[in-house]
Amino acid sequence: xxxxxxxxxxxxxxxxxxxxxxxxxxxxxxxxxxxxxxxxxxxxxxxxxxxxxxxxxxxxxxxxxxxxxxxxxxxxxxxxxxxxxxxxxxxxxxxxxxxxxxxxxxxxxxxxxxxxxxxxxxxxxxxxxxxxxxxxxxxxxxxxxxxxxxxxxxxxxxxxxxxxxxxxxxxxxxxxxxxxxxxxxxxxxxxxxxxxxxxxxxxxxxxxxxxxxxxxxxxxxxxxxxxxxxxxxxxxxxxxxxxxxxxxxxxxxxxxxxxxxxxxxxxxxxxxxxxxxxxxxxxxxxxxxxxxxxxxxxxxxxxxxxxxxxxxxxxxxxxxxxxxxxxxxxxxxxxxxxxxxxxxxxxxxxxxxxxxxxxxxxxxxxxxxxxxxxxxxxxxxxxxxxxxxxxxxxxxxxxxxxxxxxxxxxxxxxxxxxxxxxxxxxxxxxxxxxxxxxxxxxxxxxxxxxxxxxxxxxxxxxxxxxxxxxxxx
Numbered sequence: 067x068x069x070x071x072x073x074x075x076x077x078x079x080x081x082x083x084x085x086x087x088x089x090x091x092x093x094x095x096x097x098x099x100x101x102x103x104x105x106x107x108x109x110x111x112x113x114x115x116x117x118x119x120x121x122x123x124x125x126x127x128x129x130x131x132x133x134x135x136x137x138x139x140x141x142x143x144x145x146x147x148x149x150x151x152x153x154x155x156x157x158x159x160x161x162x163x164x165x166x167x168x169x170x171x172x173x174x175x176x177x178x179x180x181x182x183x184x185x186x187x188x189x190x191x192x193x194x195x196x197x198x199x200x201x202x203x204x205x206x207x208x209x210x211x212x213x214x215x216x217x218x219x220x221x222x223x224x225x226x227x228x229x230x231x232x233x234x235x236x237x238x239x240x241x242x243x244x245x246x247x248x249x250x251x252x253x254x255x256x257x258x259x260x261x262x263x264x265x266x267x268x269x270x271x272x273x274x275x276x277x278x279x280x281x282x283x284x285x286x287x288x289x290x291x292x293x294x295x296x297x298x299x300x301x302x303x304x305x306x307x308x309x310x311x312x313x314x315x316x317x318x319x320x321x322x323x324x325x326x327x328x329x330x331x332x333x334x335x336x337x338x339x340x341x342x343x344x345x346x347x348x349x350x351x352x353x354x355x356x357x358x359x360x361x362x363x364x365x366x367x368x369x370x371x372x373x374x375x376x377x378x379x380x381x382x383x384x385x386x387x388x389x390x391x392x393x394x395x396x397x398x399x400x401x402x403x404x405x406x407x408x409x410x411x412x413x414x415x416x417x418x419x420x421x422x423x424x425x426x427x428x429x430x431x432x433x434x435x436x437x438x439x440x441x442x443x444x445x446x447x448x449x450x451x452x453x454x455x456x457x458x459x460x461x462x463x464x465x466x467x468x469x470x471x472x473x474x475x476x477x478x479x480x481x482x483x484x485x486x487x488x489x490x491x492x493x494x495x496x497x498x499x500x501x502x503x504x505x506x507x508x509x510x511x512x513x514x515x516x517x518x519x520x521x522x523x524x525x526x527x528x529x530x531x532x533x534x535x536x537x538x539x
Contacts, residue, residue: 139533140172142188147195148179149515152475152495159475162491162515166193171506174533179500189538191510194527197519198499199261199507200458201486204389204417204442205251207265207294208281209233209240211447213250218452226328226359230302232449237272244277248284251446252292254456256536259509259526262293262486264355264417264442266325266389269316270302270309278316291529291536297355299325303332304339313342317350323387326356330364336371344375344382353385355417358393365393369405376412383413387440391416394432395425402428406435419444420465420483430469441465441483458484463523477517490516506533 146169153161166182211217222228255263268277278298285294298316300309304326317324324347329339340356347354354376358368369388376382388409394402394416406428409416415438418427432439441461446454462483466472471480482489490499500508510528513519528538 140170140177142168142170142186143191143196143510144168144182144186144188145184145193146182146191146510147193147514148497148500149195149490150497151491159473159478159495162474162478162517164195164515169196169500171530171533174506176500176502176504176506178502191528194510195513195515195519196500197481197490197509197511197516198485198488199509199529199531200259200484201440202255202260202263202442202456202458203440203486204419204444205255205263205265206267206299206445206448206450207248207251207263207284208244208267208277209237209448210244210247210251210445211449212254212454213247214243217447219449226332227306229450230306230332233268233270233301234272236449237268237277241273241276241280244280245284245287248281249288251456252284252288254446255443256292256529257526258455258457258459259484259511259529260456260458261291261507261529261531261536264295264297264323264440266297266299266301266355266357267321268301269298269312269325270300271307271312272302275312275316275319278319278321282320291531291534293531295322297321297323297325299357300327303327304342305333305335310342313346317346317352321352323347323353323355323385324350326354328358328360329356329368331360336364336368340368340371340375344372344379347382347385348379351381353387354382355387355389357389358391361393361396365391366397366405369393370408373408373412373414376414384415384438386413387415387417387438389417390419392421392425392427395421395427397428399431402431403435406431406437410436415440417442420461420468422464422468426468429465438487439483440486457523459519459526460523462520466520474515474517477520478515480520481516484520507531510538 146167147164148167149162150165151163152159153163168180168182168186168188169176170178170180265281267281269275298313298321300313302309304310304313313324324343326339326343329336333339343354343356358365369391372388376386394405397405416432417440418429420441421427429439441458443454443456443458445451446456462480465483466477466480471477478491479489488499490497492498508530509526511519511526512524513522529536
């Protein structure tokens with residue numbers, strides 16, 4: 067899109083320097099603004115450790131971190147491909163129509179969507195498809211091996227209690243580098259098109275609230291190009307280890323959700339654990355996001371009791387989530403449908419990493435009943451999980467493959483898993499994004515439409531976060 071770029075593999079290596087130092091504006095944007103910040107056009111050339119799987123940052127990007135007024139520069143993209151409707155054959159969506167447009171950005175928002183003018187003084191999108199920026203809605207940014215030496219998980223650590231014991235040993239050492247490594251994962255997510263995450267963060271006696279403080283520092287360092295909401299997560303149990311006091315402290319430290327963990331198998335008391343979580347959320351006006359790994363009767367009773375508590379507290383409707391919730395995969399079809407209906411009625415969402423193998427979540431049933439479904443990468447290369455690409459578009463593609471969403475329409479609808487339920491077209495094919503006033507958080511990629519993007523998972527070529535161009539190649 068612009069000649070003044072550093073190489074794709076150098077994005078992560080140089081991103082921290084961009085935040086610290088800042089650059090100027092793209093030449094076209096300079097002409098629109100009538101001023102230049104005087105940035106260099108060359109590679110920044112500062113070596114940092116971390117993955118090379120990343121994208122490039124334009125040396126002169128509007129709103130570049132460090133320019134002093136991120137999200138407040140006005141600029142335009144031309145030759146932007148937007149979806150405009152569906153074509154039908156035999157009453158079935160057979161093709162997605164697109165056209166080229168000019169998209170204007172001002173003060174971090176979409177200012178206008180205009181007919182295209184190839185000769186316009188604007189940043190050339192080159193015919194690439196514009197989609198909403200992606201959102202990773204379940205990840206642990208605070209504890210990872212990513213950004214350091216390769217290390218696979220160990221076979222001996224299998225149960226949640228095994229992992230708690232392991233964390234009690236290794237967390238003090240992980241805390242020493244957790245800010246740096248959180249920044250590295252953020253850069254990985256950005257390189258895959260995500261500009262927002264919901265991150266769980268350990269709150270437990272071994273780490274105290276230090277893991278939260280370290281992650282908040284990383285997010286502060288990256289705030290120009292990345293947004294987040296935080297879940298205070300009692301990873302070692304509320305009562306299995308004495309964590310309730312720390313959770314109360316964390317609730318007053320800028321977090322957004324109160325978390326929980328396997329109320330019966332870890333804390334031994336479903337009602338006591340859920341009641342603490344619900345009451346704390348209500349006291350401090352927070353949402354709820356509980357890890358529920360356990361299945362069987364205790365898993366089902368946990369879901370049913372949470373539904374009961376949330377139904378009695380309308381303030382929690384739409385702000386309460388169950389992460390993983392593997393018990394749903396083990397229910398018979400009739401019970402799955404009944405629970406899905408109850409979850410929707412209570413306004414409780416499910417956050418799933420789209421597992422496969424022996425645990426196939428009933429995502430189609432959840433969608434059928436109107437349950438909010440979100441996804442995330444969960445753990446990326448840490449002591450819990452060896453795998454992780456950082457791409458939630460890949461998660462949407464995996465979902466489509468698992469559940470047979472292979473038609474043009476179904477693939478296009480599957481994109482919502484990656485975007486936090488924002489779609490360019492509604493179910494009737496009417497354009498609903500981008501609209502004037504929407505946040506200018508978007509990606510550009512090489513695909514003809516949403517369906518092809520989900521099917522092929524192409525590389526993200528440009529990421530914009532609330533008007534700031536994070537990178538562009």
